Amino acid sequence: MAILTIGQNICIENAVVLAPMEDVTEPPFRQICKEFGADIVYTEFISSEALFRGVEKSKRKIEFSEKERPIGVQIFGSNDEPMVESAKIVESYSPDIIDINFGCWVKNVVKNNAGAAMLKDPPRMQDLTKKVVDAVKLPVTVKTRLGWSRQTIVICDVAKRLEDAGISALTIHCRTREEGHKGKADWSWISKVKESVSIPIILNGDVKSAFDVKRAFEETGCDAVMIGRAAIGNPFVFREAKEYLTTGKVLPPPSIEKRIQICLKHLKLNIEYKGLSKGIIEFRKFYPSYLRDLPNSSKIRAKLNISVSFDEIQTLLLDYQKELVDSDFDLYECWQMSSEINQTME
Numbered sequence: 001m002a003i004l005t006i007g008q009n010i011c012i013e014n015a016v017v018l019a020p021m022e023d024v025t026e027p028p029f030r031q032i033c034k035e036f037g038a039d040i041v042y043t044e045f046i047s048s049e050a051l052f053r054g055v056e057k058s059k060r061k062i063e064f065s066e067k068e069r070p071i072g073v074q075i076f077g078s079n080d081e082p083m084v085e086s087a088k089i090v091e092s093y094s095p096d097i098i099d100i101n102f103g104c105w106v107k108n109v110v111k112n113n114a115g116a117a118m119l120k121d122p123p124r125m126q127d128l129t130k131k132v133v134d135a136v137k138l139p140v141t142v143k144t145r146l147g148w149s150r151q152t153i154v155i156c157d158v159a160k161r162l163e164d165a166g167i168s169a170l171t172i173h174c175r176t177r178e179e180g181h182k183g184k185a186d187w188s189w190i191s192k193v194k195e196s197v198s199i200p201i202i203l204n205g206d207v208k209s210a211f212d213v214k215r216a217f218e219e220t221g222c223d224a225v226m227i228g229r230a231a232i233g234n235p236f237v238f239r240e241a242k243e244y245l246t247t248g249k250v251l252p253p254p255s256i257e258k259r260i261q262i263c264l265k266h267l268k269l270n271i272e273y274k275g276l277s278k279g280i281i282e283f284r285k286f287y288p289s290y291l292r293d294l295p296n297s298s299k300i301r302a303k304l305n306i307s308v309s310f311d312e313i314q315t316l317l318l319d320y321q322k323e324l325v326d327s328d329f330d331l332y333e334c335w336q337m338s339s340e341i342n343q344t345m346e
């Protein structure tokens with residue numbers, strides 16, 4: 001059994017954690033994932049430069065509620081002073097972890113030498129990390145990738161350097177910067193990194209189901225598993241994974257009623273957090289995942305995507321739910337097929 005220890009306060013068996021995701025891991029979604037068993041949640045990445053300049057929108061991204069704990073707040077940047085000062089600002093909100101993003105692959109971030117660009121200069125990554133670690137009392141963790149490209153994988157060196165810099169855990173998205181989100185995540189690097197350092201290693205990349213979570217722990221000896229895209233519209237994956245890890249029981253998929261209920265709950269929380277108009281409009285990106293694999297869902301999505309009224313959205317979803325429940329659609333059969341496919345792939 002894996003035990004993830006970070007700092008004095010975090011000690012979790014078989015930890016399954018929610019990945020930081022921009023515009024996704026905001027308080028409403030974090031709260032829902034927590035309810036379904038996510039052991040740690042993270043904010044989206046927050047610009048250290050913006051925090052340093054006191055930009056209100058960025059400061060708001062640090063906010064969280066007590067029920068989300070343990071929570072990590074993620075910052076990114078490449079300059080000493082903004083990184084150190086923004087870490088101190090984050091610390092004043094008392095999260096459980098300050099996480100540094102050295103993995104973001106997008107052009108606008110790497111062109112400023114932040115995110116995955118640091119993989120081109122491990123000594124600089126180490127130096128900047130040490131400055132942040134030394135500036136705060138909270139545990140500092142890092143999330144990064146294997147390297148800039150397949151030809152320049154530096155993760156073992158980077159892990160040693162970051163351990164020396166004093167970080168409390170390292171999350172590895174098992175792809176390179178050049179791969180972005182394409183190709184298959186290469187988990188084989190996790191056991192190699194585990195041989196070279198003693199800090200906890202959190203595996204990330206292509207973990208899509210409870211089966212994947214168990215396989216990740218067993219195949220790599222990682223200390224925790226982080227789930228990103230597979231949790232979007234599917235927070236149930238955390239409960240399924242925790243149950244499978246602890247009892248070996250495979251939970252059936254959530255019923256259609258449950259999926260619609262959680263979708264509406266998420267929408268309500270989003271409206272509370274952002275206000276009616278923004279809360280509804282910015283929620284539209286979640287419908288495809290909550291309604292994934294359901295019949296004729298494109299028709300209902302087209303209507304949901306133009307609605308600006310919570311009551312109307314609720315009626316649309318509940319009518320759709322009734323239509324599915326009254327029809328012959330067999331969610332259980334659909335789930336059995338996909339879980340058989342998953343097991344064959346194990």
Ligand SMILES: Cc1cc2nc3c(=O)[nH]c(=O)nc-3n(C[C@H](O)[C@H](O)[C@H](O)COP(=O)(O)O)c2cc1C
Nearest residue numbers: 019020021022044045101173205206207227228229
């Ligand atoms: C929409 C989206 C936003 C993301 N934003 C962040 C971010 O703010 N910080 C970060 O470290 N990674 C971010 N990522 C990367 C994820 O945390 C994760 O590393 C990646 O999706 C691979 O994991 P997965 O295969 O479980 O999705 C983002 C990914 C997605 C899909």
